[in-house]
Structures are given as structure tokens and as C-alpha cells.
Amino acid sequence: MKSLIKEFTKGIIKENPTFVLVLGLCPTLAVSVSVINGIGMGIAATFVLIGSSVIVSLVKGFIPDKIRIPCFIVIIATFVTITELCLKAYSPALNRALGIYVPLIVVNCIVLARAEAFACKNNLVSSFLDGLGMGVGFTLALVLISGIREFLGAGQILGYTLIKGFEPVFVFGMPSGALLVIGLLLGFINLLKNRER
Amino acid sequence: MSIQEFLSIFISSVFIYNVILSRFLGLCPFVAISKNTKQALAMSGAVTFVIIASSIVTWLIYQFLLLPFNLAYLRTLSFVLVIATLVQLIEMVIRKTSPALYRAFGIYLTLITTNCAVLGAAVLNVDMFFSNGKAVAGSFYYSVFQGACMGLGYTLAMLLMSGIRERLELCNVSKAVKDFPLAFIIASVLSLSFMGFSGFSR
Numbered sequence: 001m002k003s004l005i006k007e008f009t010k011g012i013i014k015e016n017p018t019f020v021l022v023l024g025l026c027p028t029l030a031v032s033v034s035v036i037n038g039i040g041m042g043i044a045a046t047f048v049l050i051g052s053s054v055i056v057s058l059v060k061g062f063i064p065d066k067i068r069i070p071c072f073i074v075i076i077a078t079f080v081t082i083t084e085l086c087l088k089a090y091s092p093a094l095n096r097a098l099g100i101y102v103p104l105i106v107v108n109c110i111v112l113a114r115a116e117a118f119a120c121k122n123n124l125v126s127s128f129l130d131g132l133g134m135g136v137g138f139t140l141a142l143v144l145i146s147g148i149r150e151f152l153g154a155g156q157i158l159g160y161t162l163i164k165g166f167e168p169v170f171v172f173g174m175p176s177g178a179l180l181v182i183g184l185l186l187g188f189i190n191l192l193k194n195r196e197r
Numbered sequence: 198m199s200i201q202e203f204l205s206i207f208i209s210s211v212f213i214y215n216v217i218l219s220r221f222l223g224l225c226p227f228v229a230i231s232k233n234t235k236q237a238l239a240m241s242g243a244v245t246f247v248i249i250a251s252s253i254v255t256w257l258i259y260q261f262l263l264l265p266f267n268l269a270y271l272r273t274l275s276f277v278l279v280i281a282t283l284v285q286l287i288e289m290v291i292r293k294t295s296p297a298l299y300r301a302f303g304i305y306l307t308l309i310t311t312n313c314a315v316l317g318a319a320v321l322n323v324d325m326f327f328s329n330g331k332a333v334a335g336s337f338y339y340s341v342f343q344g345a346c347m348g349l350g351y352t353l354a355m356l357l358m359s360g361i362r363e364r365l366e367l368c369n370v371s372k373a374v375k376d377f378p379l380a381f382i383i384a385s386v387l388s389l390s391f392m393g394f395s396g397f398s399r
Contacts, residue, residue: 183381
């Protein structure tokens with residue numbers, strides 16, 4: 001039981017996909033303009049992560065080792081297509097905001113990395129928890145980045161103005177602000193890591 | 198189909214919506230392989246080549262396979278598989294026909310399979326040059342041209358970045374921001390300067 005909890009919690013801080021493993025940055029930077037987009041992207045990626053981890057761990061015995069990567073890609077692409085169709089049907093506004101980054105979840109390194117490094121070696125329950133943990137870690141990272149960017153770039157969080165009279169710094173809503181925020185955050189994390197040692 | 202259209206595609210995909218600096222596609226190789234100009238050039242050459250080839254192939258598949266059979270929702274799945282196969286095929290062909298080129302591209306070709314710039318270009322082409330399930334006039338040429346321009350934009354960003362990072366190797370930077378964080382901060386400044394191009398297109 002204890003090890004199962006560990007499978008879940010390791011993705012949140014110790015092996016956070018964005019800040020520690022530095023994987024899957026493209027969607028992170030592109031959609032983090034507002035918190036709501038960040039949450040949407042996080043949930044979509046979490047769904048794909050859980051689905052593909054579970055299926056990969058179920059069929060791992062049937063896949064010949066040589067063609068495992070193409071098989072993983074097909075499984076992942078199936079879940080991405082499901083997500084895409086659901087988003088289109090139930091939340092067209094979010095789908096428009098996320099744009100081409102929804103189909104691009106398929107080449108998000110986190111998903112393939114978890115399938116290859118974890119799900120194809122472990123059983124159903126721990127793969128599910130690993131996928132869930134990684135997804136939650138990814139979502140939290142997205143919320144953090146998009147929170148900083150939305151607050152500085154638009155002066156709001158989730159559409160609510162926090163400080164009256166705060167003049168937004170326009171550049172944080174632009175691509176260059178995203179790169180700056182992630183660069184500084186990664187530097188800050190390195191600083192903390194160096195201090196621990 | 199007119200020269201203005203091509204010009205507008207060129208400016209918007211090389212400068213305004215630069216693949217790396219504005220669309221954030223293909224960031225991993227951008228940060229990982231931009232430490233030296235020679236490697237950066239080899240990587241961007243390989244990426245450009247694959248983007249052009251995949252623009253051609255995915256356009257044909259979308260037009261003649263997915264649309265007639267009402268399978269447009271299988272877009273992501275089929276494109277990913279086709280791109281992966283295509284990269285393998287190109288690798289085999291290059292290894293047989295031109296060992297020198299193969300040595301230059303080397304492992305970068307295999308890495309491209311999961312490069313989001315390639316799939317992103319294919320998806321963007323389909324989004325932009327098909328409307329209501331039909332190809333717009335000259336759609337094929339636009340797609341291939343846009344693919345080539347995205348590759349060019351990729352090369353431009355890689356070259357700028359690797360030039361700067363080669364010089365930074367000699368500087369004494371704080372341990373905390375070394376490598377990844379610094380690369381992102383530089384990219385942010387580069388992207389800021391590319392913002393100056395917005396407004397050139399409609």
C-alpha cells in the first residue's frame with residue numbers, strides 16, 4: 001500500500017514532469033496564457049496519460065519488443081483522438097483556445113516516456129497511479145506557470161482582478177513572457193536543489 | 198494562388214509565428230542541441246527536410262484517403278504513424294544513397310519522430326488550407342511552401358540560439374541558471390525581438 005502511494009506522489013514533486021524531468025514543455029509554454037487554459041490542458045493530458053498507461057500495462061505481454069514504440073504511439077493517439085472529439089463536443093471554446101496543442105499531446109514526451117519507462121514494466125494498479133500522479137504534477141505545474149503569467153500579464157486570476165489599479169505587464173501574455181517565466185522557475189528550482197546539497 | 202499569398206505565408210511562418218519562438222514547437226532539440234552551431238545546423242537541416250516531406254505526404258493522405266472516406270477524425274493517429282514511418286524510410290534511403298549526409302544528420306533523424314514541429318506543421322496545414330472538408334485552391338502548393346518556411350524559421354532560430362550559446366560557454370554564469378534556465382531566458386529575449394515583426398501580416 002505504501003509503495004502504491006509513492007507511485008502516485010512521486011509525479012507531483014520528486015519527479016515532476018515539467019520542473020524536474022523537463023519533459024513536454026511545448027504545450028506547457030503555449031497554453032499557459034490563462035489558468036483556465038492551463039487546467040484544461042492539464043486535464044486533457046492527464047486523461048491521455050492514465051488511459052495510455054493502463055492500456056499499455058494491460059497489453060504489454062502481447063507486444064513484440066521490436067515494434068513496441070509504434071504500438072505505444074497508436075494507443076496514445078487513440079486516447080488523444082477521444083480527448084479531441086470530447087473537447088470539440090462539450091467545450092468548443094476551450095478547444096479553440098488550445099488549438100493545435102490538443103492533437104500535439106500525442107508527441108508530448110511525458111506520455112511516451114511514462115509508457116516506455118513505467119507502464120510497460122509494471123502492473124495495472126501502479127501504472128494507473130503513476131499516470132494519475134504524473135498528470136496531477138503536470139497540471140499543477142501548468143497552473144503555477146499560467147497563474148504567474150495571467151496575474152502579471154492580465155492582472156487577473158481565473159478572470160478575477162486581484163489588485164485594483166495593478167497595471168498588467170503585457171509581455172507576460174506573449175510567447176516571450178512564457179519563456180522568461182519557465183527559465184526563471186527552472187533557475188529557482190536549481191538554486192533550491194543546490195542549497196539542499 | 199498568388200505571389201502575395203506566398204509572400205504572406207513566408208513572412209508569417211518564418212518571422213511572426215516562428216515555429217520555436219512563437220509557437221513553441223520542437224523546443225526539446227532547441228534547448229538540447231543548440232550548444233554548437235554545427236550540430237544545430239545538422240539538426241535543423243534534418244527537421245526542414247522531414248517537415249517538407251511530411252507536408253507532401255500528409256496532404257495527399259488527408260485529401261485522397263481521409264476526406265473521401267469521412268475519416269477526418271483519424272487525422273492525428275494517421276499523421277503520427279505516417280510521420281514515424283516516413284522518418285524511418287528517409288533514414289534508410291539516406292544511409293544507402295549518401296553516407297556523407299547520413300553522417301551529418303546521424304541520430305538527429307531518428308529523434309525527429311517525436312518532434313512536435315513536424316506533426317504541428319502537418320496539423321496546421323490541414324487547419325489552414327482545408328475549409329469545410331475541401332481543399333482550397335492551390336492548397337497543395339501552400340502546404341508544401343508553408344512546411345518549407347517553417348523549416349526555415351526553425352533553422353533561423355537554431356542558428357541565432359547556437360551562436361549566442363557558443364559565446365556564453367566562455368562566460369562565467371551562476372551555477373543555478375547554467376544550461377536549461379539560461380537557454381530559456383535567452384530564448385525569451387530572442388522571442389521578444391521577433392515580436393517586432395507582428396503587424397507585418399494581415
